[in-house]
Amino acid sequence: MIFYGTIRCRQNLKKKFINIPPFGESNMSKLAYLYRVGLRNRYGDKMQSTAGIHFNISFSKDIIEKLGLDKNEFYLGICRNFLRVFPIALRLTGCSPITHKSFVKGRNLQVEKLNQDDCYLPNATSLRVSRLGYYSDQQEEKFITFNGLNEYLGLIKEYINCPNEKFSEISTDLNNLEQINNGTIQTESELYNHIRPKGAQTDKRQYIELKNNGIEYLEIRSIDLNPYSEIGISKIDIEFWEALVILCALSESPKIEEDEALIIKENIRRASESGQDCYLIDSFDSQKGEHKISDLSEKLISDIYKLCLDLGVEDKYEKMIREFENRNKNPLSTRLIDDVNKNRGLFKTVLNLSEHQKFEMENNLVKSFEKEVNLSRIRYEESLQTDQINFSEFIIRYREEIR
Template sequence: MLCCSEDDIALAQYGSSNSGRMKTLYRQGLKHRYGSLMQIISGVHFNFSFPESFWDALFGKQDEKTRQNAKSEAYFGLIRNYYRFGWLIPYFFGASPAICSSFLQGKETKLPFEKVGGTLYLPKATSLRLSDLGYTNSAQSALKIGFNGLEQYLEGLNQAIHTPSQDFAKIGVKVDGEYRQLNDYVLQIENELYAPIRPKRVARSGEKPSEALSRGGVEYIEVRSLDVNPFSPIGITAEQIRFLDLFLTWCALKDSEPMDNCELECWRENWNKVIVDGRQVGLQLQIGCHGEVLDSQSWVKRVFADLREIAKHMDSAHGGNEYAAVCDKLEAWNENPELSISGQLLAKTKELGGLGKVGCELGKEYRQKNLLTNIKRIRLK
């Protein structure tokens, strides 16, 4: 997480058209609601869909409408399982165990931060970007948006963009002739829903995301809980993508019972535990609302027993053993969580005396590699 003052951060400008001005005003609203600092936090959005051959194998031949409904239902099953087990992503790939101390800027926190140089960190944290200090909207915790099907999801989303917020009303919509936000609802627009995963369909011109979903059902899903990987010059590695192939396929194939609000809150609590204390060996996670608990490492072993079966089929289809190798590597990380990305990054931060120094060192390294690559390309020409 980068730090600077609120006044140093310029709003994105999208031109003078009506749609462009609305996009800028939306971000003006975000600034007033959460502060400009939140808008400099970056993550990786990973869009994922299955080919028609996958659905043919799963459902057999279907007419267009039946296939559309079946795909939407299956994608929502995937989403529910993602809420149940998606904490695996920050567990392995979280890359924000530390923040610049100025990032808090007077915010109160009960988290027991430790300090190195100008950096605050939690010893076992994985992804503070996903915590209440990151890209979040605490007002959304009261929303009851369900994931048991397209109709329920759209109904909850529609209610959210029409639910007034007392806190946001205090900001004002138009003050002294200047707009401060699009409206004073909990969500200004649908995209303000900060979910770790979203059902999606490519929208037509002028069409809202919910209208696109209502028209054609779920076309793909958007995974939103990946931190930018600082150890990759492009922010994500092929190994991470292969894991997502395995994990999201498993989420689609695994039984996925309907999820009530109690279970959803339980799994959200598990996510929070992994986000702030995920590398703690023996971290206890609750299974549903029934009081049963299991430590995170044992959970990982259960899941990977299934992932290895999927890896066999993917390696057979593609040739080689790259998917099995990903399982090998991540199971070793599970045995020693300090090998995970957050563990590596925190060790580097302590070694160099601060997160900013790590960023500068990696930036110089990637710049040099890119310069050498460009020189080689020029010579080849």
């Protein structure tokens, strides 16, 4: 059984830590383990127990060339537009408005009591995206770094190399490692953007891959699990994110100035914490005032449908369009709150949904997964054979790679 809750329903207060399973004995495996120990020491178990979906998407070289755009500028343009519409997408896909009371203790967000065990924000869409969820107050959301790859890489370099006072008490001593380093982020993976430019997947670090070879794909990182889907994300959800990214790619994408960056940040906060019924600020021109999020959602869905018509794929996406029109009237987050009230608790609701979801994989898919497992074991054994230095020396070299 897969548990479909984005935010855990209970936190064991008697247990100091959630166990982190070992990754293996190779240097890369030990690094992966240390990174997660560092996350736990920096942010605590509550934040690290939050679940979500990462959605990767790329475009062929031919398409980018036909559009007459530089590859890096093309992908960064998508990132900028995505951030502008992401608050609207939260209304349509967010499904974590409730959490168990144990999750709230010591967190920087005032919530209301829903029942004996659960707390919520009545109009929230995604507490995961809010200040209660996967969020670091040490990372300033510098959306202007999406204006150029050098700016984005500069932020990563700054965050990795500049010591952060909040993390200075966590040991980086080679004889007592509790984190990789004491920077604002330990590695590129700790940069908590809602969308991230990514380089090719190689044995090189993402910073180096991006610097040398540019952006190869985008990673959307702030998608809640859909508890009404048998695998946490439905085919219709995937079609929506796909169409949304294409719309972002084909729309004009001016650079984000400081004023607009602040508006985007505020819109994301509003949408995550009260997106069932709130107003968003016009991100291009704040003088135009504020607009009801349901009206903006209706317009976004209409724009996606027009795009489908222009591309001649309206039949393929028709079911998705109808579903998201219904979601605008009755968001997933509203539906979940109603179900929790009926079932008298978040844990019981999500458990019931999880028990009733049956997902049977086709035999060829099972074989594909088994093949990947075997390949992973082979690569792991190879990494053990190729490790020529001990882990302490490995960490020293790793820290020197980005300077």
